[in-house]
Amino acid sequence: MLVLELFWFKKLESANFLVSPAMWMEKLLDGVLRVLTPLGPRYIKPSFAHRIYLLWIFRHFQMLPLQVLTRRQQRLIETLCAEQRFVSLSANGWEAPILGTVERRPPVEVEAPPPRRPSSGVSDAVPFAADLRQGS
Secondary structure (H helix, E strand, O other): OHHHHHHHHHHHHHOOOOOOHHHHHHHHHHOEEEEEEOOEEEEEOOOHHHHHHHHHHOOOOOEEEHHHOOHHHHHHHHHHHHHOOEEOOEEOOEEOOEEEEEEOOOOOOOOOOOOOOOOHHHHHHOOOHHHHHHHO
């Protein structure tokens, strides 16, 4: 087990960030998923298998918009939110480690601008040089 931990720590050390094996274990055992909604952040306690998968999803980024996730990953997030396994971030004065953050904001609807009519006043008021030569 010690050899595995040292290998894991060396692998993480070579990355751009330094994370101790203890932190990975904390995230695996007690990690929560933070979902940013229009009403504020919500914290979800996923199952152990889901925590493993979420650690894989957030292996390079701490925060991801829902739109960049695959369909399968989006379905997982939707399922976790629908199950309503929401928890408080801190319980008994201890703060749960965050597996990752998903931005789950509704898409912004943009109104189409009204159709524009060509302005006839400008082309009638300013004659072009080619028009002047044709008239002569």
